[in-house]
Each structure stands twice: as C-alpha cells, then as structure tokens.
Amino acid sequence: MTPGEALAAECARYAAMGWMRGTSGNLSVVVARDPLRLAVTVSGRDKGELTADDVVVVDAEGRTDDPLKVPSAEAGLHGRIAAVSGAGAVVHVHALAPVVAAEYWPEGVELRDLEMLKGFGRSAHDDLVVVPVVPNDQDMRVLGDAFEAGYREDVPALIVARHGVYVWGEDLYRARHRLECLEWLLRFKIETRRDQR
Numbered sequence: 046m047t048p049g050e051a052l053a054a055e056c057a058r059y060a061a062m063g064w065m066r067g068t069s070g071n072l073s074v075v076v077a078r079d080p081l082r083l084a085v086t087v088s089g090r091d092k093g094e095l096t097a098d099d100v101v102v103v104d105a106e107g108r109t110d111d112p113l114k115v116p117s118a119e120a121g122l123h124g125r126i127a128a129v130s131g132a133g134a135v136v137h138v139h140a141l142a143p144v145v146a147a148e149y150w151p152e153g154v155e156l157r158d159l160e161m162l163k164g165f166g167r168s169a170h171d172d173l174v175v176v177p178v179v180p181n182d183q184d185m186r187v188l189g190d191a192f193e194a195g196y197r198e199d200v201p202a203l204i205v206a207r208h209g210v211y212v213w214g215e216d217l218y219r220a221r222h223r224l225e226c227l228e229w230l231l232r233f234k235i236e237t238r239r240d241q242r
C-alpha cells in the first residue's frame with residue numbers, strides 16, 4: 046500500500062466516525078527521516094472521499110515544492126511532532142470529546158485507573174496520565190513550541206483547545222488505536238465529572 050492509499054483509507058474510517066467533518070483534520074506518515082519528509086493529506090478535500098493522489102510530501106516545517114498540491118495548513122505541526130517524538134505517523138482530527146475535555150481541564154486532562162489506558166500504551170492501574178492541552182493558534186510554530194514545552198515521551202497525544210487532538214505512533218495503525226482509546230477515555234472523563242476539577 047502506498048502512503049497515499051493508506052492515508053485515504055484511514056481518513057475514510059475517521060470520517061465515518063464523525064471526526065473529520067467539513068474537510069477538517071489531517072493525517073501524515075513519515076516517508077524519510079533524514080532529512081525528515083512526510084506524506085500529508087492535501088488541504089480542503091472531503092476526508093471521506095480522498096484518493097491515493099490526495100497527498101503531498103512536505104518537509105519538517107510543512108513546506109512542499111509540489112507545484113500543484115496544497116498541504117494542510119497544519120502540516121507544520123505534524124512535522125514538529127514527528128521530529129520531536131520520532132513517530133512514524135501523526136493523526137489530527139476534530140473529534141468533540143478532546144475539545145470538551147480541554148474546556149473543563151485547560152491545564153491538562155488527568156486519566157487513571159481505566160482499562161482503556163492500556164490501549165493508549167499505559168497501565169490500567171496506578172498510572173497517572175496527563176494529556177497536555179495547549180491554546181489554539183493559527184501559527185504552527187507557536188503551536189509547535191507549546192507542544193514541545195509540554196512534551197513527554199510516554200504521552201503520545203496533544204489536545205489543542207477549541208480545536209481538536211493530535212495522536213501519534215509508530216504507524217497509522219497504532220496511532221488509530223491510541224486515538225480510539227483516548228477518545229473513549231475522554232468521553233468517560235467528561236461524562237463522569239463532578240463539579241470540582
């Protein structure tokens with residue numbers, strides 16, 4: 046499977062889950078490490094209908110020399126995350142639960158003692174996971190700096206308040222499983238919250 050085929054197939058799955066509404070969200074895979082190059086979904090297309098051609102190769106800052114295709118404006122943050130974390134795939138969706146969670150816990154969302162944490166690469170017991178939250182910004186360097194300031198190797202996710210969530214992993218398959226589990230965990234956290242933080 047080419048990177049374009051893999052990204053289109055993953056986008057179709059996320060779109061079906063309602064996580065890529067109105068052309069939002071973007072996915073990437075690392076295609077070269079030194080220098081860093083990522084295949085990222087193009088801007089503005091319906092993510093449920095992407096083809097293998099709807100991807101563009103960008104550098105670590107999200108820039109391309111492709112004369113025709115426009116990468117997602119958020120490609121620069123994908124590059125930063127891949128560079129800092131060493132991930133092979135980065136997924137960004139506008140799922141609702143992460144954004145609602147960031148409203149309640151803008152300093153970071155604490156998760157613990159939940160079986161689904163195993164799907165996020167952590168322990169089901171006595172393991173406090175804090176998913177970082179950063180303010181939204183249209184400048185990917187500002188977002189990238191905020192991400193890097195709060196980066197922890199054992200938390201492969203970043204919530205951008207009032208915007209969406211980034212999750213990463215070795216490949217698209219593992220990143221998807223982490224995102225699916227994290228979305229469940231955040232829904233649980235929101236639905237079981239009390240008035241205090």
Ligand SMILES: [Zn+2]
Binds near residue numbers: 069070137138208
């Ligand atoms: Zn976004």
